[in-house]
Amino acid sequence: MIVGTAGHIDHGKTSLIGALTGVDTDRLKEEKDRGISIDLGFAYMPVEGAETLGFVDVPGHEKFIHTMLAGAGGIDFVLLVVAADDGVMPQTREHLAIVDLLGIEHGIVAITKADLVAEERLQEVERQMRDALAGTALADISMIPVSALSGRGVAPLLDEIVGAARRFARRQATGRFRLAVDRSFTIQGVGTVVTGTVLSGQVSVEDHVTVSPSGLNARVRSIHAQNRPSETGRAGDRCALNLAGPGITKTAVGRGDMVCDQHLHAPTSRIDATLRVLGSEPKPIGHWFPVRLHYASAEVGARIVLLAEEPVAPGACTLVQLVLERPIAAAAGDRYVVRDTSARRTIGGGRFLDLRAPARKRRTPERMAQLEGHALTGPKQAIEALLAAPPFYLDLGAFARDRAIAATDLPALTQALGVVQLPLEATTLAMSQASWDKFRNDILARLKTFHADNPDLLGMGVERLRTQAELRLPVPAFRAALQALARPGEIGLDGACVRLADHRVTMTLADERLWHDIAPLLDGTERFRPPRVRDIAGLLAVPEAQVRRLMKLGSRMGKVHEVAHDHFFLREVVAEMVAVIAEISSAADKGWFTAMQLRDRLENGRKVAIQILDFFDRHSVTLRRGDMRRLNRNRLDLFGNLSNGVSDKAGVSGGDSSPVGRPDFKSGRGRETAFGGFDSHSLPPSSGSAGSSR
Template sequence: MIVGTAGHIDHGKTSLVRALTGVDTDRLKEEKDRGISIDLGFAYMPVEGLETIGFVDVPGHEKFIHTMLAGASGIDFVLLVVAADDGVMPQTREHLAIVDLLGTEQGVVAITKADLVTDGRLAEVEKAMRDTLSDTALAEAIMIPVSTVSGSGVALLRDEIVAAAHNLKRRQTSGRFRLAVDRSFTIQGAGTVVTGTVLSGQVSVEDRLTISPSGLEARVRSIHAQNRPSEIGRAGDRCALNLVGPGITKTAIGRGDVVCDHSLHAPTSRIDATLRVLGSEPKPIGHWFPVRLHHASAEVGARIVLLADEPVTPGARTLVQLVLERPIAAAAGDRYVVRDTSARRTIGGGSFLDLRAPARKRRTQERMAQLAALSSSEPRQTIEALLAVPPYLVDIGAFARDWAMAAGEAEALSESLNVVQLKSDAATLAMSMESWQRLRRDILARLRSFHADNPDLLGMGVERLRAQLEFRLPAPACRAALNALVREGETVLDGAWVRLAEHRVTMTPADERLWKDIEPLLGGSERFRPPRVRDIAGLLAVPEGEVRRLLKLSSRMGRVHEVAHDHFFLRDVVAEMVAVMDEISAAAEQGWFTAMQFRDRLENGRKVAIQILDFFDRHSVTLRRGDLRRLNRNRLDFFGNLSNAVTAAARVLSDAQRSL
């Protein structure tokens, strides 16, 4: 169990921790000289029959509230301290508000310096504290008068803390590992050591981890958990990790960083969240209100973007979007606190709902339904709720990452919910069986209607179909759904087109005979510089209009593409050229290549190469910047599956080599 102190300056927090543990947590020279706590202090109390209880002693001065917040995150039990002579003071109230906002529900109140006042004064302080606690989770907390001078009440307070530790439900260790760093230093002979509270999961010696948000990678050389050497550190432990790796130094890692499992490294700077504004706030919170956001041990500037129309009045709760000045490492459900930019008062706090909040359309009815679904603290209930609102699907991998779930846990959960899993290279999407059947019927009905109206077309454009569907699916989700229907044998995907499996486009016998004469002229060694319509007409002694008509029909059927006026290329050849560009782009600086490089690989003329590249520009397969181009990797499958074209690209290179 981790116990965190809270209370006003000079109310005896550090003295009380010393009386309980025998450890003086004021370790800095300045703290000794000034007689106040400035930074976080740590102490441990071994208990027979229990794991060691850790203490985080926080400074009470108003100037160090940001430090107090770094220590208060992740505690299990609060030791709220109030001096009998002073009574309830400003930082007593602010520390209590912070602890309440962070969701700490267990604690005890220690009324210190009890030997300096009368019984009547003790009764007054107890009543004042009870009134102060009345609207918080600690309303029923036990109050114990103590004196660190005489020792009165210290044993009783220790017994109360130990009893709470016995009854504490240990945090789940099934999730992935996260540790919020509050100190980073060097030990001679060991190297860099970071300390913090383990927020979730567990870590073992020799594990490889990531420092987020920087992305540095590290290996765990050794572990101290609850101030003792250990092979593992688990959720709820105070841990010291000795880290090694390229770039790992005490200055490269600092307070606010999170040491985590590799799969969790996905920093965010735009988060949708709940917000409760404290009743002590002097006026309503308006749109784009500037604050200092505190999460775990991190502090960062942020803006509050309201998701409601009206300003948030003191004491009210609402939904907001937090736009951060720099990314942080976080998980869904994490608690946070916001303070004013001058660091004089705590404004409020809440919990994170969505770490990938949209910058646009954040107030739509659909978005509000999604946030309502995300408001549950239970993953199963959250997934069920998300599957019931647009877009009716959940990215299982992203959900597991943002909720810090263990490997396979989210997949097992989705399988237990009897959902359909739509798999693609980028993600595994879950959709309820009812929604999937609705989507399936919609897709097949629209394809049947399209084929009836356009019997001579190969298929319907995927993007056109997606725009017409009842479910407004993102492009990757639509492609995954179509792939699922392909696996079931109901549809066929051909690059940017989709058709029913039974749909066939046929030519008349006369057109087929003419096509068999034309096709060889567009392929073979001359496939990258095929003859134009007038040239084909001359070679075959066929009227130019007839050749043009047939090639236009073949284009609608998906056999060829009209790259330039009257200049047709076989569909497979166009896919080959995409693969060639992919190879050139991979070898070029930042992926940018020239028309000359493309021309040389195809052994083509400059004019034809430019026409081909202009064709790809029009279809957004390439992105142009002056005379340079780069592939748009989101459109690589527009003219067919790139992986199927790789061997064709190799053939291009082989042909070029044979010609040398």
């Protein structure tokens, strides 16, 4: 259990800690000279039948409230100190307000300097404290008169604290590791050491961690937990970590940083939160109000963006967005405090709800419904509520990260809720069963209607279907959802087309025989410069119109793409050319390349190379600037094949059409898949098609 002091300056907090533990927490020369605490002080006391108690002594002067806040964020039990001769003072009330805003529910009041006043005065001070505590979670805590000088009341006070420690249910070490740094220093022969309170999870010697928000990676060389050498540090412990790694120095890591599990490093500068304004605030808080935000050991400038129309009155609670001057490492559900920019008063505080708050549409009914879900402290209840609110899906990886939930704990949560999971490359999206059934039925109905209206088209374009769907999923999630429908055979995926599984566009027997003769002419070593319709007709001695009609049908069936007028390329060859362009662009300066570079790789002549690039320009696969082009990676998979998976790092997604493995394939590095795009199969069919469907 971590015990923290709170109270006005010169009310005897440090002396009382000394009487309880035998440790003088004032360690700085200036503190000795001035007789006041300036920085955080620490003491430890072994307890028989319980774990070692840690004490955090905070300054009482109003100029050092920011330091007090850096120490108060990790305490479990507050030792409220009020001097019998002075009684309740301004910093007594402010410290008490801060303790209440931080949600600390356990504590005791020590009325110090009891040997200097009469019994009646002690009773009066106790009444003052009862009035000050009224309406807080500490309203009914015990009060004990003490004197650090004479020893009066010290033993009963210690007994109360030790009893609380034995009853204290220490924080669960579940979740991912986070330690809020309050000190950083160098020990000769040891290296950089940081200290702080472990907020969640646990850490072990030789673990690899990240210093956030800077992103420095480090290895834990040794650990002191509760002032003793240890192999591990757990939630609730005061820990000292000896860190080693590139760039790890006492100046690179300091108060306000978070040492955490590497998966948690995702700093944020825009947070939706609750806010309770103290009743002592002189006037309502308006939109874009400037404050100093205190969270854990961090302090940063911020602006309050109201999510309600009216200013928030003193004593009221509301929802706000906090826009920070610089990113911090935080976790959803954690508490914070805000003070005015001149550091003269505490304004209020609350709890972080969503670390990835939107900059736009932050007041819509849909967003308010999401925040209701984020406000639920239980992960299971929060997931259930978020899946029932627009947009009806949830990024499980981001949810677990922002709440510091361990990866091993997430499957049990999702299994208990019975959610439908859509695995992506870096995370998993979840939908409720009801939302999934609605999405599935909508997709199948739209495909059925499309086939009825366009019987001679192979299928509907992925992006067209996505944008028309009632439940609008992001591109990667939509493609994962389509694959989930394709696995049991409800739909088919052909290139960038989606169709019902039983829908086919077929050729007549005569057309199939002619296609059997045409296909080899478009493939092989000549695939990058295939013959045009007129040339094919001459080579096969068939009417040009017949060849053109069949090639148009093949285009609608997804067998070929018309790159230029009457110039058709096989679908897999187009996918191969995209892979070649991806390789050229990756090797080029800032990704920009010329038609000549593509011509040399495809060995097909300048005119054909330009026609190919014009085709990709029209579909936004390439972006043009003068005579230069650059690959648009958002359209990289446009001519690939969804059935081959969400992402294929070895090549452009292509299924059977993938060029990998062909003996004359020339590219193979620098490719990556990105989602999005439009495909030509979504265009209205040309009239007079000879195709048939069944």
